[in-house]
Amino acid sequence: MPQKLQQGDWVVMHTCIEATDPNNYGKLWRCKSDQFTRGTGALAQDSVFLEGFSGSFAPEFLQKVDITELFKDKDQLIKELQDKLSRIEEASEGSLDDLDEALLEVFGA
Numbered sequence: 001m002p003q004k005l006q007q008g009d010w011v012v013m014h015t016c017i018e019a020t021d022p023n024n025y026g027k028l029w030r031c032k033s034d035q036f037t038r039g040t041g042a043l044a045q046d047s048v049f050l051e052g053f054s055g056s057f058a059p060e061f062l063q064k065v066d067i068t069e070l071f072k073d074k075d076q077l078i079k080e081l082q083d084k085l086s087r088i089e090e091a092s093e094g095s096l097d098d099l100d101e102a103l104l105e106v107f108g109a
Contacts, residue, residue, distance in 0.1 A: 002064075005048050006031065008031060009031045010064070010065045011062040011065060012026065012029070013057075028067070029051065029053060030051045031049070032048075033048055034048070045058070046060070047059070048062070087102050088103065
């Protein structure tokens with residue numbers, strides 16, 4: 001049995017009518033709540049709330065997505081951008097030629 005969804009998990013819809021809607025197709029949704037069960041006995045049904053989706057949603061039509069791979073290089077990219085910004089700010093305190101040189105260095109020709 002799959003692990004229950006938790007608030008903050010990222011999911012994508014599948015094999016349901018909502019998943020075929022162009023606004024939802026392939027869209028990443030974030031769980032707004034932990035998975036919960038409503039009703040009892042034969043009427044029990046698992047549900048979860050999604051950010052930006054009206055009403056609750058049945059978890060059997062959601063696939064949890066591991067987004068860590070999407071952001072694994074984030075810290076390195078942020079550092080590189082900060083270094084480039086520092087280079088431009090430093091050059092902007094000098095002459096126009098210094099700034100022009102820094103912009104070419106950072107952004108290329």
